[in-house]
Amino acid sequence: MLRYVARRLLTAIPVLWIIVTITFFMMRLAPGGPFSRERVMPAEVQKMIEERYHLDEPLVKQYFRYMGNLLRGDLGPSFRYKDRSVNEIIAAGLPTTLQLGSLALLFALLVGIPAGCLAAFRQNSAVDYAAMSFSMVGVSVPNFVVLSTLIYFFAVKLKILTVSGWGRWDQMICPVVALGLMYSAYIARLSRAGMLEVIRQDFIRTARAKGLPERLVIMGAAILTGSLIIETISGVPGIGREFVNSALNRDYTLTIGTVILYSGFLIIFNLAVDIVYAFLDPRIVYE
């Protein structure tokens, strides 16, 4: 088992390398640069800045320089936020994104599991239909529509909640609910199906159980992507927001840094699924 985990972590290295390389060259091939939006600078100043960030070097040399720094855990300086390194920016934004993601997941579980179980115990009753219709609505309404609606009613009209910022409960409710709602609907449907199979003592149960953790992990990854848009709209200062902004601003190092972080999460999620499989299904043997 330990050997299996170690091997999987080793295979993650080439995957990360591919991602970094693709992102690096994609960003560099994009027209415009990190400083092209600013006022026209004197040629000397421009040259000084380019020298400072090694932008005057050939691209391949820059690539190897970046990879060398990356191996030492240094994600480089940000091109846009002066005097801040990408490591600092990520360290500042990551806790917020993780909080947002885990609160959304918690909300989804707390709402989804009871709703799904209730629907299963009262199968084909009004309760069941109501719960399932509601969950279908939840699956179908885009999270940015949910967020905008919540903001409109609770922040603009009723003035109970506020948006933008992070930390106080009245700032956190709108983004968390908007991000978690779709997944609570999803979990409700999954737990209803799972519960029904347990009630029926179905032989398909194990087959379905095998699919369940995989879906949960896909959901974990999807929540991270979802946090991109939620953070961007509601002004939550996490790393999801930094990704979109940095790509638009051609802040090369910050973009690659956030992509690495996200890919790392994805790899860990995938590994977690396979380990959970091993516990659920004794027939799977890892060598």
Added chain:
Amino acid sequence: MTNDNEKTRAAADVQPVKGTSLWKDAWRRLLKNRMAVAGGALLILIACAAILAPTLTPYAFDEIHLSDGNHPPSREYPLGADHLGRDLLTRILYGGRVSLAVGIVATFVSIIIGVSYGAAAGYLGGRADNIMMRFVDILYGLPFMFLVILMMVIFHNAPAEKKLYLLFIGLGAVQWLTMSRITRGQTLSIKTKEYILAARTSGAGVFRIISRHVIPNLLGPVIVYATLTVPAVMLEEAFLSFLGLGVQAPMASWGSLASDGRQSLDTYPWQMIFPGLALAITLFSLNFLGDGLRDALDPQMKDQK
């Protein structure tokens, strides 16, 4: 009738019972599912409205009435007007064309890539299958959505039509992995089914086995998954357009219309709510139809209800 039945049962060992075809059976079960039928009907209605948009509204898509800027919903403008006085209903109908086109074309791209890849892996089996599926496993680790976002950022200043093609390909590429896994698994299990063996022993040729047994059984899950892929793709398109990275002026989609409306959410909420509602209703119908299709076509569910 009972007599006939008994006769048939007695003869069952010798003569095969004439059964209904898989598709007829599925169709009947689908019609029994009221929500799926309602979803399908609503979808047809929405698609027709989008296609017939020019005959349904008196306005052109980009017709500007500056004096009616931000006009609330009224008789002239059933769903209100935007800041340039463009009729929102007209824009939603035309935007629906783009949203639906992205959903359908990108799903088609994912089917072409995923089914051919998965079927090849499943059919070849052994070593080739192993290598091909390991490759898919690696691709699963790539954050595709991030790469699509990056691609759209890089081509931010490209003409709107070119960006639409990028969306087709990019979003199709995001979805093909699961499609290939489903197809491969299905092909593998169909290959070893008793009815294939039975067909083979009763003298059916390869072509007959593939056309009568493999493809119909492969098609079910593919259709079901495709129906559920369309809303996922449409959601991703809306997501990108909402961030300002997808469909761009002069074109519009439900996502980009909602994005335009968000700027004036506090004062003119209808500009955001109606495009969002159009998207939500469509996704809602697609999900119900997809679920109904799955229940109708999933052979495991066949004996349960």
